[in-house]
Amino acid sequence: MEVEGDDTVHKPWETEYERSWEVLQEDREGRLHSTLDEELYKAKRRRLFERPNSARLGMMRYLFLIVDASRSMADKDLKPDRIRCTLKIVENFLAEFFDQNPISQVGLIITRDGRAEKLLELNGNSRVLMEALKRPPSCSGDPSIQNSLEMTMRALKHVPNHASKEAVIIMGSIASCDPGNIFSTIDELVKQSIRCCIVGLSAEVRLCKTISQKTQGTYQVITDEIHFRDIMLQHCRPPPAKANAEATMIKMGFPKHLVNGPMAACLCHLDQRSIDHVTTSGYFCPRCSSKYCELPVMCKVCGLTLVLAPHLARSYHHLFPLPMFRETVLTEKLSCTGCQVIVSNKGYKCPECEQLFCIDCDLYVHETLHNCPGCVSSVKVQDTTIIS
Structure with missing residues (x-):
């Protein structure tokens, strides 16, 4: 059975559904608005009131974004489908994340066919991360939460204790293909102080709720694209720091931008082997004189964190909201x-x-x-x- 629309022919389950909870009302000015918009505004203000003003925050964040690329992400309940809608929202999230957390780093992992694949290592350059998301991956098989979390733990194992270690999972499937006992993996996450937050695109899953509760993260299920975007933007704010987090001095370098410096290749694009990145302008590390085209970044030669003064000043509003x-x-x-x-x-x-x-x-x-x-x-x- 098929339902004929205006221009195309759709299956019955592909047609638009009616949102009965959205009731249009008219205000005193004669403008129509939805009651759902008002409820969303109230929810946003409630989250602002719930923010702890005197809590110690983890300003340096090392976050892995885990995206489900299983066959369930090919569903069309989000337009045009789940995977493309997710990648678009992730791009907006990365832009806002690095705007509010300029000295943090993000890595990308996708999971499908019962395996986990690391698309990109921890990186502080939003442009590199967005380029890795331009081509949507093929959706097949089932996701594996355990393999994804095991890969995340291996990557965050050598992160210093003063930093905030996090994982944000975008889960479209209601099942997970795991090779072993996932509860032992959850215990290891708690030992390493890795905070796991999960965003569900389907229904609530008991396993996801258990992971988020034991790691002191959050678990939310979306209602539509707008709600999906709002949930992702909530993760831009630094979470409260762990009680056992160490307070240590962090060495940072403030490089100078030279226009007529020595001719050198930019270390940001060494793998591209292009002559376009061999120039005389760029940011030069004050310790080893390595050149970079964008900041912030961690020097690949001496390991010094290179930032500008506005990057540190931009985190001021998190400490004093x-x-x-x-x-x-x-x-x-x-x-x-x-x-x-x-x-x-x-x-x-x-x-x-x-x-x-x-x-x-x-x-x-x-x-x-x-x-x-x-x-x-x-x-x-x-x-x-x-x-x-």
């Missing part, structure tokens, strides 16, 4: 300080400058901007430069 705005019921129509949209029912005021914001600007200020526009505009800048 912006205070939450007060929810205020309005008796008259006022304009939002951020976008100048008229706010008639409910607004949010900054506790410092008492400026009013709509709910969209409230979320944008706390999740992306990390500075109150009203407070910044009221500060008289004399001899101080404000870096946002």
